[in-house]
Amino acid sequence: MKKNRSETGAACDGTPPAAGAGPLGLVAGGGQFPLLCARAARARGREVVAVAHRGETDPALADEVSRIEWVHLGQLGRLLRFLREAGAREVQFAGTITKKRIFRDVRPDLRALNLWNRIDRRLDDGILRAVADELAAEGIEVVPSTLYLEDLLAPAGVLTRRRPTREQWDDIRFGWNIAKEIGRLDIGQCLVVKDRAVLAVEAIEGTDETIRRGGRLAHGGAVVVKILKPGQDTRFDLPALGLRTVETMAEVKAAVLALEAGRALFFDRRAVVQRADRLGIVIVGLKGDEWT
CATH class of the missing domain: 3.40.50.20 (Rossmann fold)
Known part of the structure; x- marks a missing residue:
């Protein structure tokens, strides 16, 4: 059993323990x-x-x-x-x-x-x-997984240089409302749509496979919506976005990723946005109260 940190709870730089003393x-x-x-x-x-x-x-x-x-x-x-x-x-x-x-x-x-x-x-x-x-x-x-990492939560707004088209905004709104209804059943957090048709709903296979399945059916231009399920316990299992998500979207030529601002983890934000810009993928963070 490896021990390589202070057992007292003190940080290496002498910072006193935060609220909630103990390991x-x-x-x-x-x-x-x-x-x-x-x-x-x-x-x-x-x-x-x-x-x-x-x-x-x-x-x-x-x-x-x-x-x-x-x-x-x-x-x-x-x-x-x-x-x-x-x-x-x-x-x-x-x-x-x-x-x-x-x-x-x-x-x-x-x-x-x-x-x-x-x-x-x-x-x-x-x-x-x-x-x-x-x-x-x-x-x-x-305790919440974001206890000391609130800066990882996705911001609101269009995060890439490219913005959604009017048709893509329509798909985002359509997908958002259906994803919330699917989420009420605690099935999944991700939905893939195009032209206001549902192409894939996330189940046990996870987000990447859902994107691949829906993206292949779309033959390009799919809109991916990833939300926090209504009533979900926010202490764990928040929706997440990272480089792999964008690369998976690129595999199937998906066009847009919409996620819930303040309620989704956004890893390696700068690198992800730069990669999305090079691929021509739109990323947008939405406030839930604007889309219900």
Whole structure:
């Protein structure tokens, strides 16, 4: 078990611990977000202890935290025991989990099986809320993944040089309203449309595959809408945009990405916008109260 940070919670530069003294737990999936969360918390004087998922989490996370525990997907009892023994009373969820793995690569322990059998609707938000309840029963509070990273939230407005055409604005509005209705059912966060026709709805396959599926049907010019589901627990699983999203759109010649300002994570913003400009892709951040 690697220890490479102060166990007292003091940052390397002497910054005093932030509000919420004690170690911050981090339940980490894939991608760069867990690393960013760990660095931001440390910069605010928090010690960070992490539960990392084999086959998902970047091994580099070990260098960003004081303690790390590697688990297989489904080892809920082990996750809870580690956080409890590490003294974490607050925990963040950050990073992606490949949802299709639940049918082929999950190793549930007894705690996870008991929880799974109590969940009636095995949809994203319902599962995460149930896990949060298990943590709460252990005296551990789930805090927002953006606790120290609010600057990662997408801004409002047209973010690229190219602006949507009138027809694309029509598709954005059409897709936005339908995506919100699909979101109420906790199915997915992403919708692909063209000429006010729905081409693809995100399910368990994830955003990239949804974009590919809808984009191929569109034969170019698709509009991708990614929203926060109504009633979604904003502590975890916020919609996210990064370079891979734009590259996937380029594969199928999709034209527009619309996301919810202030309620979606926007990674590597400058690089993404520059890449979108080179590809001729429009990115726009929308305020929800303007589109309901």
